[in-house]
Amino acid sequence: MTEPRRWVTAADLGLLTDRYELSMLQAYWASGMRANATFSLYFRKMPGARRFMLACGQRYAAQLITQLRYPKAAIDELSRLGDFQDAFLRWLEDFRFTGDILAMPEGTPVFPQEPLLEVTGPIAEVQLLETILMNLVHLETVLASKAVRMVIAAAGRPVVDFGMRRMHGIDAAVHGVRAYRTAGIAGTSHVLAGLHFGLPVSGTMAHSYIQVHDDESAAFKAYADLYPGTTLLVDTYDSLAAVDRIVALHRGFGKAFEIGAIRLDSGDLAALSLEARKRLDAAGLHDVRIFASGGLDEHKIASLVAAKAPIDAFGVGTALGTSADAPSLDLVYKLTTYDGIPRLKNSPGKQIYPGAKQVFRFRSPTGVYEFDEVTLRDERRDAEPLLVPIVSGGTPLPSATPDAATAASYAKTQIDSLPPPLRAIDPGGAQYDVRISRAVHDLRASATSRLQHC
């Protein structure tokens, strides 16, 4: 028999990491290297057709890692690796993060080279957080950044998540919904996630429900009897024939057959929605809405909207849930200072700007983003600083993580403030202007020169 499933809880946080983080931790411990380091979480390239990413998960992750401990069971697991000294493992029992974290608010549009989170603290602690912080922030940022494209394409119509079945595992299906909420997704089919994150839990029926009834009309009537105001799936056999059946049921039963919507799930959704709308309206069913699903992505949604298809809401699954065109972001977590000295690396294509940083966002008088400037942490500008303290001395600050409604409305305001070309589904060559301050450039030049003299 195979091993049982491994359910993961907060007690496992210290094992949710790459082995090398722990190897380096022991090396720092063994050599007594305890000076402060700053690491910066950012990405280098915009993936797919994105012209902005929606930073999500960074405050949630920061809050979580303040709970990272090594309980006895975790220590026992680690001892199985064989590389760790007993004295180190005893020291690990008292491990907790004692440093500081700054981060952008969740729902902030973010661009290449901009830190969305920075951690400062004793080198060993700050290094250890790398893998888990990246995993948590990567998931939410990738999914939120895809979701916002769907929301923009739908131009005000609700977009509902149906993707759980093909998301990458259970955690993605749970915490992806947190990212969707920030990005403006209107609901989810996923029961646990919707209940936990306060997003409406929506659901209709599957084709199988129709199939097990000998007659489609009987299936429709039974479902509407149990769930007045429900949504009926019409494409099991023939979408328009099913609409005619619904009209006939309405004629036959009147108020005893009350539905809220139909769902089209295949075929030419523009043509079918037009004809279905016509038939529903002709029967006086003006209030019955049309819901569309079936392999939708932001491009298909945008073309249905452009074609003025009378679709009231969209259900999206796999393209959203896997961020199909750009399933990853080249998020990195890089050391930029240690012991007060700026640090860099020179690997081809992977150069680092040294120093703890701040990001300033400059806006036009009407609030539209004009450009950003990445500066050293202690530089001042007459603009909005995006990195804000959220963890101090290992303790989350009370105001650090906004409630759900705040994050979603903040994100909406920010997205609405982007230069319009950046919001396009096919943005062409549009690029946001991110400037690197003179002081950052100078620090890199002096650090590079120091390195060459070593």
Place this chain on the structure above:
Amino acid sequence: MTEPRRWVTAADLGLLTDRYELSMLQAYWASGMRANATFSLYFRKMPGARRFMLACGQRYAAQLITQLRYPKAAIDELSRLGDFQDAFLRWLEDFRFTGDILAMPEGTPVFPQEPLLEVTGPIAEVQLLETILMNLVHLETVLASKAVRMVIAAAGRPVVDFGMRRMHGIDAAVHGVRAYRTAGIAGTSHVLAGLHFGLPVSGTMAHSYIQVHDDESAAFKAYADLYPGTTLLVDTYDSLAAVDRIVALHRGFGKAFEIGAIRLDSGDLAALSLEARKRLDAAGLHDVRIFASGGLDEHKIASLVAAKAPIDAFGVGTALGTSADAPSLDLVYKLTTYDGIPRLKNSPGKQIYPGAKQVFRFRSPTGVYEFDEVTLRDERRDAEPLLVPIVSGGTPLPSATPDAATAASYAKTQIDSLPPPLRAIDPGGAQYDVRISRAVHDLRASATSRLQHC
């Protein structure tokens, strides 16, 4: 403040679902529909450049869903949705799956239209399993099918997983490693997953470890002192200069500086590995292996192998961990019979072959796959039947889930038995021959005809 993180355990299994599964469950309960149904888990199209998928997770998932229950806390959660009657929720407290499951062995190459798992039981129970079964099997099958491409490309050299940081959440990073193990991945950097699934947990050092030392040689020496036989990362500043430093340390310290490998992580890996090998060999360091990583995928691995780059092992991250070129599979779970009557649907592009099925694999006398035939369950062929009972009356059969070593060696044998063109990284037009039996075609024709006379 935001809600705390939602750690998920076995007690949550009944909530890890789409709402419509529960709505249909109540509808079946309310109408007394309790006849048996068969659902089939399969996919319609091969994604990306795949010419086979490696079926993984289906037996693990089947075993897990026999534990699906609705404890009091889950019932309380569900009652918040408002749609469920008290009597139904009380009935749900006693829910358990009582049906039968057949599945292919994990690690079986599988092709479009072939059920990799079939469930038979009372309609309400069997419907309920849809979302969670799909989520679990989709994850492992997608990741294993990508992993096997990396393993094939590496042509016998070990491939190690470094991808945790950019996989989609924690569950993917844990259970993905289970799929990797079946697919022949040699190790993982992920501590918890490697320990749990018995895959070697590997790790070296990050650039930051080099950066915090004022001198690269000092960093190398300190790490090798603590971890004799370790792997040193050489590309922080200049890969070949770092190799020269290693050679100098070897000359200076002899046996007091013992390393096992170097890791190249950027630049022209073919050229760098050749030159590094030359310099290591010239210094007598023939046993120091060369490990390569940095944005690798199966194509880059294959071209390094073709160029005869002296690389001994490959580390792969994001391309593997997100199955970057094909992050999803159009896996579906479809009703094919209910109450003894074959069922189908006619949605454009989504037709179903009705009836419970079996898959037979025909092989040449030397064991190479020749073709498969999808038949009705009770048809007989002189060939290997791939669907085997693994759950009976809701109870997992003892022999159903093989141990780790068995699954990995079974998968290797199966992959080695594929027609060679299907194993190519760029398979061109190669396609495996999957036949649908005459009896299945006839059943579809008669079911379609019955439908048209309704």
